Amino acid sequence: MADEEDRNPAEPATGGEPVWEGQVYTSADGTRRVLRRRPPVLETRALGVEFDERYVLHDISLKVSKGETVAIIGESGCGKTVFLKTAIRLIEPTEGTVLFNGIDLGQLNSRQLSEVRTRIGFVFQQAALFDSMSIGENIMFPILQTNPRTPQSELRDRVAELLYEVGMTPEVADRMPVELSGGMRKRVGFARALAAEPELMLYDEPTTGLDPIMSDVINELMIRARDNHKVTGIVVTHDMKSAKKVANRIVMFYPQSRLDEEQDQIVYDGPADEIDDSKDRRVTQFVEGLAGERLMEMTLARGA
Numbered sequence: 001m002a003d004e005e006d007r008n009p010a011e012p013a014t015g016g017e018p019v020w021e022g023q024v025y026t027s028a029d030g031t032r033r034v035l036r037r038r039p040p041v042l043e044t045r046a047l048g049v050e051f052d053e054r055y056v057l058h059d060i061s062l063k064v065s066k067g068e069t070v071a072i073i074g075e076s077g078c079g080k081t082v083f084l085k086t087a088i089r090l091i092e093p094t095e096g097t098v099l100f101n102g103i104d105l106g107q108l109n110s111r112q113l114s115e116v117r118t119r120i121g122f123v124f125q126q127a128a129l130f131d132s133m134s135i136g137e138n139i140m141f142p143i144l145q146t147n148p149r150t151p152q153s154e155l156r157d158r159v160a161e162l163l164y165e166v167g168m169t170p171e172v173a174d175r176m177p178v179e180l181s182g183g184m185r186k187r188v189g190f191a192r193a194l195a196a197e198p199e200l201m202l203y204d205e206p207t208t209g210l211d212p213i214m215s216d217v218i219n220e221l222m223i224r225a226r227d228n229h230k231v232t233g234i235v236v237t238h239d240m241k242s243a244k245k246v247a248n249r250i251v252m253f254y255p256q257s258r259l260d261e262e263q264d265q266i267v268y269d270g271p272a273d274e275i276d277d278s279k280d281r282r283v284t285q286f287v288e289g290l291a292g293e294r295l296m297e298m299t300l301a302r303g304a
């Protein structure tokens with residue numbers, strides 16, 4: 001009897017949806033299976049973040065299951081980067097909890113938290129390489145954090161392999177970050193995030209500022225990370241084309257400042273290919289990139 005362990009949760013089992021842990025059921029291909037539910041890779045419960053007595057995020061409850069790639073969209077300033085940073089506790093939430101594989105990050109001491117962070121790769125909005133280190137040293141950094149005694153030869157091979165994976169030659173390892181173009185830096189940032197073989201990748205605007213070809217290279221890298229390395233992903237993006245291409249699910253945040261207290265900050269949470277059918281104006285306006293209505297609102301707000 002096969003376990004459910006590696007079933008992509010985005011593909012529900014057919015033949016009577018199993019519900020509880022340990023339930024025996026018949027899958028679509030006729031085999032008998034037993035359901036093993038694992039906790040979501042990342043879960044936030046009623047997460048709230050306040051700056052200067054103003055909520056940026058409020059009551060955000062999200063579950064991201066193994067194998068999923070979720071795109072988070074929403075206008076500038078609505079709290080997307082804050083969400084990613086809070087998910088790995090670079091920002092302490094004001095309220096609520098963050099669980100990684102069922103572990104409450106708020107209960108961990110700093111050593112345990114660093115250990116958990118080695119299992120999460122973060123591609124920052126700005127490539128955020130260490131400028132004083134060579135490209136090779138940048139990529140090695142997370143490997144050495146996990147395994148400080150990794151032999152030099154192994155490190156060199158691994159760096160070359162990771163550079164290859166992002167479409168770069170091994171010679172790049174000896175160059176310094178300032179010598180690289182924006183697109184190259186993003187790819188190095190990607191290689192570094194993949195280096196420790198994370199279970200979860202967090203991407204913050206990975207395609208912003210890149211030309212269409214380079215954007216698509218990055219999209220392909222995210223798809224490869226998902227398919228070849230079975231990495232779960234959360235990608236924050238303004239780029240709807242990228243969101244639809246790499247994500248199976250889209251979550252849209254709305255700025256707290258424009259919501260009434262009882263309104264939900266998550267205005268869309270559903271399949272990527274159904275977002276175009278949303279009836280919510282806030283969603284369609286964003287998806288279709290209609291600035292007109294929003295500009296009008298801003299003008300009215302200023303009393304013009």
Ligand SMILES: Nc1ncnc2c1ncn2[C@@H]1O[C@H](COP(=O)(O)OP(=O)(O)OP(=O)(O)O)[C@@H](O)[C@H]1O
Pocket residue numbers: 051052056074075076077078079080081082083
């Ligand atoms: N450390 C901080 N201290 C105070 N305010 C902050 C801090 N970090 C973020 N903010 C505020 O929180 C809000 C959300 O910021 P965030 O960077 O998450 O936006 P975003 O959705 O990622 O926007 P963009 O699409 O422009 O990157 C902004 O108003 C920002 O000024």
Ligand SMILES: [Mg+2]
Pocket residue numbers: 080081082125204
């Ligand atoms: Mg941001």
